[in-house]
Amino acid sequence: MELVLSPEEAAFRDEVRAFIAENYPAEMRVPNPETDLTKEQMLLWHRILYRKGWIAPLWPKEYGGPGWSITKRFIFEQETTRAGTLPPLAFSVTMVGPVIYTFGNEAQKTKFLPRILSGEDWWCQGYSEPGSGSDLASVRTKAVRDGDHYIVNGHKTWTTLAQHADWIFCLVRTDTSAKPQSGISFLLIDMKSPGVTVRPIITIDGSHEVNDVFLENVRVPVANLIGEENKGWTYAKFLLGNERTSMAGIGRSTRYLERLKKIVKAEIPEDDPAHLEFVRDIARIELDVLALEATELRIVAQMARGIDPGPAASLFKIRGTEIFQDITELTHRAIGNYGLAIREQPVSANHFMPGPDYGHTVSEKYLNSRKLSIYGGSNEIQRNIIAKAVLGL
Amino acid sequence: MDIQFTEEQELLRSSVQRLLRDQYDFDTRRKIVASEEGWSRKHWSFFAELGLLAAPFSEEIGGLGGGPLATMIMMQEFGRHLLVEPFFETVVLAGGLIEDFGSADQQVAYLPDIISGEKVWALAWSEGRSRYDLGHVSTTARREGGSYVLSGTKAAVVAAPWADSLIVSARTSGERGDRNGVSLFVVDRHSPNLHLQGFRTIDGRRAAEVALMNVSVPASQMLGREGEGVAALEACRDRAIGALCAETVGAMGELNAATLEYSKTRKQFGVTLGSFQVLQHRMVDMFIAHQEALSLMQHLNLSLASKDAARSRLASGAKSKIGYAAKFVADQAVQLHGGMGMTDELNVGHYFKRISSINIQFGDPAFHVLRYAQLDAAA
Numbered sequence: 120m121e122l123v124l125s126p127e128e129a130a131f132r133d134e135v136r137a138f139i140a141e142n143y144p145a146e147m148r149v150p151n152p153e154t155d156l157t158k159e160q161m162l163l164w165h166r167i168l169y170r171k172g173w174i175a176p177l178w179p180k181e182y183g184g185p186g187w188s189i190t191k192r193f194i195f196e197q198e199t200t201r202a203g204t205l206p207p208l209a210f211s212v213t214m215v216g217p218v219i220y221t222f223g224n225e226a227q228k229t230k231f232l233p234r235i236l237s238g239e240d241w242w243c244q245g246y247s248e249p250g251s252g253s254d255l256a257s258v259r260t261k262a263v264r265d266g267d268h269y270i271v272n273g274h275k276t277w278t279t280l281a282q283h284a285d286w287i288f289c290l291v292r293t294d295t296s297a298k299p300q301s302g303i304s305f306l307l308i309d310m311k312s313p314g315v316t317v318r319p320i321i322t323i324d325g326s327h328e329v330n331d332v333f334l335e336n337v338r339v340p341v342a343n344l345i346g347e348e349n350k351g352w353t354y355a356k357f358l359l360g361n362e363r364t365s366m367a368g369i370g371r372s373t374r375y376l377e378r379l380k381k382i383v384k385a386e387i388p389e390d391d392p393a394h395l396e397f398v399r400d401i402a403r404i405e406l407d408v409l410a411l412e413a414t415e416l417r418i419v420a421q422m423a424r425g426i427d428p429g430p431a432a433s434l435f436k437i438r439g440t441e442i443f444q445d446i447t448e449l450t451h452r453a454i455g456n457y458g459l460a461i462r463e464q465p466v467s468a469n470h471f472m473p474g475p476d477y478g479h480t481v482s483e484k485y486l487n488s489r490k491l492s493i494y495g496g497s498n499e500i501q502r503n504i505i506a507k508a509v510l511g512l
Numbered sequence: 513m514d515i516q517f518t519e520e521q522e523l524l525r526s527s528v529q530r531l532l533r534d535q536y537d538f539d540t541r542r543k544i545v546a547s548e549e550g551w552s553r554k555h556w557s558f559f560a561e562l563g564l565l566a567a568p569f570s571e572e573i574g575g576l577g578g579g580p581l582a583t584m585i586m587m588q589e590f591g592r593h594l595l596v597e598p599f600f601e602t603v604v605l606a607g608g609l610i611e612d613f614g615s616a617d618q619q620v621a622y623l624p625d626i627i628s629g630e631k632v633w634a635l636a637w638s639e640g641r642s643r644y645d646l647g648h649v650s651t652t653a654r655r656e657g658g659s660y661v662l663s664g665t666k667a668a669v670v671a672a673p674w675a676d677s678l679i680v681s682a683r684t685s686g687e688r689g690d691r692n693g694v695s696l697f698v699v700d701r702h703s704p705n706l707h708l709q710g711f712r713t714i715d716g717r718r719a720a721e722v723a724l725m726n727v728s729v730p731a732s733q734m735l736g737r738e739g740e741g742v743a744a745l746e747a748c749r750d751r752a753i754g755a756l757c758a759e760t761v762g763a764m765g766e767l768n769a770a771t772l773e774y775s776k777t778r779k780q781f782g783v784t785l786g787s788f789q790v791l792q793h794r795m796v797d798m799f800i801a802h803q804e805a806l807s808l809m810q811h812l813n814l815s816l817a818s819k820d821a822a823r824s825r826l827a828s829g830a831k832s833k834i835g836y837a838a839k840f841v842a843d844q845a846v847q848l849h850g851g852m853g854m855t856d857e858l859n860v861g862h863y864f865k866r867i868s869s870i871n872i873q874f875g876d877p878a879f880h881v882l883r884y885a886q887l888d889a890a891a
Binding site: 325329 | 638640641642643644667668670709711712713714715719721779780781782788790791843846847850851853854855856857861862864865868869872873876878879882
């Protein structure tokens with residue numbers, strides 16, 4: 120399904136397509152880009168997009184954005200996800216960047232924005248805590264003012280790729296007497312500061328993607344406070360709005376469905392009764408994708424006309440993640456007995472994996488995708504948002 | 513329908529419970545899984561001493577005569593503790609095949625070492641694209657004098673890296689997919705020309721691809737009658753399903769208990785998770801799923817114990833229904849534990865993975881619901 124494009128937009132789409140085909144680094148095409156790339160490899164495409172001026176589609180032109188229309192941004196998103204390119208550093212570009220240029224002061228903009236665009240600084244997100252998952256406003260990490268510094272103590276968790284990060288943006292409590300939402304500040308912390316410790320959290324697929332980050336008497340210059348003290352909740356909500364925009368994941372689901380079809384074709388002969396069952400299940404998921412894609416296009420078209428999408432992001436998050444979980448599960452079923460095997464982490468060519476190549480990452484993807492309905496605001500929370508904000512319940 | 517367990521059966525259950533509670537907590541299991549071999553011979557010898565490896569076998573061949581119900585009782589506890597040792601492969605699969613189809617000589621030759629814990633076995637029935645079809649066998653066995661020569665590759669053989677002996681299905685006649693013409697052979701794991709490539713499984717065990725490149729096996733090591741291997745494997749699969757369903761029910765019970773406990777203690781928005789009605793209903797559905805699975809699992813094992821004529825169809829029905837129920841419980845247990853459910857540290861994800869693995873072994877729920885329907889049509 121395609122948007123109706125003007126000739127200029129169509130030319131732009133072709134340009135993006137050609138650019139990806141010519142420039143996406145071959146060494147990033149590994150079995151599982153989320154686990155198999157080094158930090159340097161992960162940054163390759165980021166830097167290519169930076170040099171092209173395409174690294175930050177959302178950003179205003181004055182801060183280094185390309186100045187695209189909503190439609191062009193959508194085209195870019197569609198083309199890059201369809202091609203399976205690794206997204207640029209999301210916590211840097213999509214999340215903290217817009218907070219800094221929207222709420223930060225001039226010194227902060229000058230110091231941080233260029234390094235975010237170039238990929239010199241890798242940012243991670245210090246939001247969740249062991250006691251604060253869905254209920255983010257209950258964060259307990261404390262920042263106490265001491266002259267020109269804050270002294271920060273606390274424990275952040277589920278911090279994605281903190282092991283690579285130069286900086287962490289944190290929600291910290293600066294007023295313990297106020298209501299939960301009113302006593303929070305938004306602080307930028309250098310990961311090299313004394314007192315910052317990163318501990319890996321290994322997930323059920325064996326990978327090391329997330330971490331605990333411990334903050335013990337970390338001295339943070341007051342100059343690293345975004346906006347006003349105790350107004351951090353406003354900035355945090357602004358950021359979470361950005362986090363959920365691209366969660367429909369149509370491009371990714373489409374790619375994984377194509378792969379699933381190939382696997383079914385190779386694995387299950389047409390005279391096996393299971394074949395028809397797979398064909399029907401795949402068709403059902405394809406219709407799910409089609410309906411979600413149509414919804415996304417409808418909302419993008421409305422946004423292009425200036426209509427506020429409301430909590431559409433919650434709808435995309437719920438359906439996008441459910442669909443992708445269905446695909447990874449069906450793919451796991453498709454490879455039959457080889458679904459028992461899983462690659463050892465860290466990945467090495469020395470470890471034997473049985474069965475055809477296309478099956479080698481299927482188990483880990485199946486297990487890993489369980490996280491999708493949990494993170495970024497669990498799907499239960501997203502349903503609460505729609506119930507409240509859309510249905511008025 | 514509820515099973516009134518005998519005193520002997522209750523004793524078996526409580527002794528397994530005590531052993532696992534004292535000797536097989538989650539940290540111990542983690543160390544065992546991470547060890548070089550990946551299973552614990554020390555614990556295996558405990559099982560032997562306690563008579564667990566003898567429990568299901570009939571008394572005439574040195575067992576304790578417990579049959580499928582003894583297996584059920586033990587597997588349920590093993591499921592609760594995520595036991596990785598190859599009880600299922602050695603006692604239920606190989607032991608069951610030898611008891612049911614082995615000659616008197618073979619029973620004498622093999623069963624004492626299984627019962628004493630000396631030897632570990634694995635069953636190599638699946639092949640590259642066999643999926644769950646027991647007759648999809650390309651591996652061949654060619655008669656040469658007093659021996660058979662086996663050639664082919666068996667796929668994803670769980671516990672093969674640990675095994676001393678394998679039971680291998682190979683074709684003595686007919687074409688791949690034919691129901692007739694498959695025979696079973698006892699193959700020494702260290703036979704010349706037999707090659708294993710080991711790998712880890714999602715549930716923390718070890719499996720292997722087994723390549724047989726003209727492996728010579730004495731004709732006396734054919735198990736059961738020539739050409740009737742598929743029927744033997746079908747009977748074996750029925751008993752296997754009884755055991756796996758019991759293990760699944762044990763795992764489901766633990767997941768439900770852990771989830772309920774978590775929902776009563778974990779607070780968000782100033783209240784416990786358990787106070788949200790949407791989660792209460794979810795947990796009620798998990799409870800119902802477990803109750804139904806438990807009932808069906810017991811029903812199946814009673815049917816296996818009495819050799820009921822409908823047991824094979826019931827086995828497929830149970831594998832499907834319990835498989836779907838367990839998948840629901842496992843999905844929701846991870847979901848309700850939030851990020852913690854995704855971690856390697858917490859046991860919840862490990863139950864999830866074991867249930868995912870059981871749902872593949874000997875056929876997934878979709879395969880078995882179809883077989884259940886087809887057997888009805890055939891009746």
